[in-house]
Amino acid sequence: MDQHTAHEYLAKKPLVMVTKSFGQEVDVYKVNHKMFATLSVGNEGETDEDGNPIWWMNLKCDPDEAQSLRDIFSSVIPGYHMNKRLWNTVILDGSIPQGEIERMIDNSFNLVIANMPEKDRKAIEIHM
Structure with missing residues (x-):
C-alpha cells in the first residue's frame, strides 16, 4: 500500500x-474530533528503490495486538511520537499486504469510536 492508497482508504471512513x-x-485523520491515524513522510530519510520517500502511518491498536504485529512485521514499530503501548507506526514500504494494512486501519477506527459516548458512536455507525 502506498501513501495515496492509504490516504484514500483512511479518508473514506x-x-x-x-x-x-x-x-x-x-x-491527521479524525472522527468526531478524535484521532485514529496519521500519515507522513518517514523521518529517517528512507527511500524506495525508485528514490521516492517511504511514508509512515500511525494507527491506534489494542496493546496485546500492537506487540504481536511488531513481532510479525518488521515494518510495524512502536508508535513514533505516540504512546508506544497503544499506537503502532506502519512503515509503508510494500512489505505488508494491503489487506492487512486495511485491517489495521479498520481496527484503529473502531477502537476510537468504541470509546465514544453512545450517541456519537451510533451517529457514526449508521454510516458504516
Missing part, C-alpha cells in the same frame, strides 16, 4: 476529517 494538527507535513 465515515465522517472523517483530515487536519494538519501537527504541522503541514502530517495528515
Whole structure:
C-alpha cells in the first residue's frame, strides 16, 4: 500500500476529517474530533528503490495486538511520537499486504469510536 492508497482508504471512513494538527507535513485523520491515524513522510530519510520517500502511518491498536504485529512485521514499530503501548507506526514500504494494512486501519477506527459516548458512536455507525 502506498501513501495515496492509504490516504484514500483512511479518508473514506465515515465522517472523517483530515487536519494538519501537527504541522503541514502530517495528515491527521479524525472522527468526531478524535484521532485514529496519521500519515507522513518517514523521518529517517528512507527511500524506495525508485528514490521516492517511504511514508509512515500511525494507527491506534489494542496493546496485546500492537506487540504481536511488531513481532510479525518488521515494518510495524512502536508508535513514533505516540504512546508506544497503544499506537503502532506502519512503515509503508510494500512489505505488508494491503489487506492487512486495511485491517489495521479498520481496527484503529473502531477502537476510537468504541470509546465514544453512545450517541456519537451510533451517529457514526449508521454510516458504516
